[in-house]
Amino acid sequence: MLRYTLMRLGIFAGCLVVVWGLVHSGLAPRGLGDSNGLWIIVLAMLISAPISLVVLRKERDRASERIVRRVDRAKVSLEANRSMEDTADDSARAQGQAS
Template sequence: MLRYTLMRLGILAGCLVVVWGLVYSGIAPRGLGDSNGMWIILLSLLISAPISFVVLRKERDRASIQIVERVDRVKSNLEANRSQEDDAADEVTRAQGQTS
């Protein structure tokens, strides 16, 4: 998961440098007034999203499998804890029934 995130940030940083270069050289339009920095960031996000979607497909699938495995493991742990609590409650109920 961390690897996917770092790769995604790398693509964003690369797009940021390219867009900054295009805006600085005058090939891409500048933002209005003082919004030039925001314009560069938004344009970089817009360009990097589809690139990340296509280029990082295998890495995204790998990260998704890791997340699913982690969620399944947490669910099984919760179910094990729940069954232990039910067993303990049953024992208390049986003990109270025997003393009455």
């Protein structure tokens, strides 16, 4: 997951540099008044999102598979703990009734 996040940040940083260059060279419009920095960030986010969606598809799928495996292991562990508690509770009740 860290790898995917770093790759996503890298794509955003690349888009940020490109948008900054385009805005300061006059090829892309400037923001209104003092909003130029915010304009550059928003524009870079809008451009980097679809690029990340397409370019990082395989990495996102790998991260998703790892998360699913972790959740499945946690479910198995939780179910094992529940069955151990049920067994312990049943034996305690049986001993309590025998007394």
